[in-house]
Amino acid sequence: MRILVATSEVYPFSKTGGLADAVGALSKALAKAGHQVGIVTPLYRGIRERFPKMQKADWRFDLPLGPKRVGAELWTLAAAERLTIYFVQQPGYFDRVGLYGERGADYDDNGERFIYFDKCVANLARYLPWRPEVLHVHDWHTGLVPMLVSHQVRADGWLKPPRLCLTIHNLAYQGCFPRSHFALTNLPGNLFTPDTAEFYGQLNCLKAGIAGADVITTVSPRYAREITTQELGAGLDGLLRQRQNALVGILNGVDYEEWNTVGNPHLAASYSAADLTGKAECKRTLQAEFALVINSDVPVFGCVTRLADQKGMDLALEALDEMLTAEMQFVLLGSGAAECERAFQELAQRFPGQVGVRLGYDQSLAHRIEAGSDFYLMPSRFEPCGLNQMYSLRYGTVPIVRRTGGLDDTIVDAVENLAAANGIKFSDCSAQALARAMRKALALYQEPELLIQYRQNGMAAEFSWDQVVKQYLAVYRKP
Numbered sequence: 001m002r003i004l005v006a007t008s009e010v011y012p013f014s015k016t017g018g019l020a021d022a023v024g025a026l027s028k029a030l031a032k033a034g035h036q037v038g039i040v041t042p043l044y045r046g047i048r049e050r051f052p053k054m055q056k057a058d059w060r061f062d063l064p065l066g067p068k069r070v071g072a073e074l075w076t077l078a079a080a081e082r083l084t085i086y087f088v089q090q091p092g093y094f095d096r097v098g099l100y101g102e103r104g105a106d107y108d109d110n111g112e113r114f115i116y117f118d119k120c121v122a123n124l125a126r127y128l129p130w131r132p133e134v135l136h137v138h139d140w141h142t143g144l145v146p147m148l149v150s151h152q153v154r155a156d157g158w159l160k161p162p163r164l165c166l167t168i169h170n171l172a173y174q175g176c177f178p179r180s181h182f183a184l185t186n187l188p189g190n191l192f193t194p195d196t197a198e199f200y201g202q203l204n205c206l207k208a209g210i211a212g213a214d215v216i217t218t219v220s221p222r223y224a225r226e227i228t229t230q231e232l233g234a235g236l237d238g239l240l241r242q243r244q245n246a247l248v249g250i251l252n253g254v255d256y257e258e259w260n261t262v263g264n265p266h267l268a269a270s271y272s273a274a275d276l277t278g279k280a281e282c283k284r285t286l287q288a289e290f291a292l293v294i295n296s297d298v299p300v301f302g303c304v305t306r307l308a309d310q311k312g313m314d315l316a317l318e319a320l321d322e323m324l325t326a327e328m329q330f331v332l333l334g335s336g337a338a339e340c341e342r343a344f345q346e347l348a349q350r351f352p353g354q355v356g357v358r359l360g361y362d363q364s365l366a367h368r369i370e371a372g373s374d375f376y377l378m379p380s381r382f383e384p385c386g387l388n389q390m391y392s393l394r395y396g397t398v399p400i401v402r403r404t405g406g407l408d409d410t411i412v413d414a415v416e417n418l419a420a421a422n423g424i425k426f427s428d429c430s431a432q433a434l435a436r437a438m439r440k441a442l443a444l445y446q447e448p449e450l451l452i453q454y455r456q457n458g459m460a461a462e463f464s465w466d467q468v469v470k471q472y473l474a475v476y477r478k479p
Contacts (some may be wrong), residue, residue: 286369
């Protein structure tokens, strides 16, 4: 099968969160399974310098954007056998400090930037010599692609267009912009309706994608059910219920070539389910790196996250304020809301030697936190899939999660199945419920044999992309 993937970020070229990991790993797995795959993504600042084998293609975009025309170049990189990355180089839009914004604020022209990118995607899908059979777009940044493609099919006679698949990684981010932005699409005004892209007078890019895609996926089965409810539908639950027959939940996989405890260059020592000795060394290294008291008897709770309301970090702050009176340590790597960043920095100042905080993103440090921690906190208000809980399982680190979305789909609590338990779940969205779960973790830490059982269960869990690929191929062919 010939598949073109469109995304605003893809690891290892660009990343702000799990979207980049998921798209990169799925595309690699599809190519490994024998399919021809292309990924189209913006050429952000610094990518060419980090990947010097990239080549300029004999392709130039010259596309209308409202009343003007905007040009761009195309660069390509053969990332693996049957996997090509197509980078759209438009310096005015993409040669910036951040992908979507700076210092906690979105760029004012994000609507214009990604409407233009979507036009480039549609152009490639139509004219690439290898003629993609499937066009797989991800999140709001590529949400207008189905509408652009459909219009070209109707108005320009595009024969045999690709089948359109939209994956929703997080319904909370919809790409809403003023009504005037619709003019930048150069589509007829009569297409801007409540059945397509109009949302309370605004342009809603994700809504356009949901309305126009042939098939829609989300990143876990439970989240696929949750987003059809008023509580978690973010205003689009009605449309999603209408399109329920086209909606499928597919749990993300893990790239075990990247997230591996054996021969991992990011880790101080290798270890496995059969021999956990190296994990103790990873813990000592992590404690030293964060200037914590080095003590194997004290459990370390880790967290790598965006500091956003969705992630329940306010609940974590409140629970930690209570729990840090016990013998435990906490390390955080993350960035996001300025007030949340300040609050965690203040927590570290109040509990020196017990709390360590690093602001920003560091892929190597994320590996070391996953490996060196005993428990991993994910108190999300909602979580479409979550990857860190699956990374934690492979690293023998016991996740503490709220029963929502992919967290509920991937973690087994003792009350559900003691023999298969690999984590700790709580239901109420409150600091008190999280604190109770953390107290369960402290009790588990005092039972070494049971803790080893949890760790071994987690390390045995299998979330490889091989099974995920089969599910996506079925969706691509779904009638």
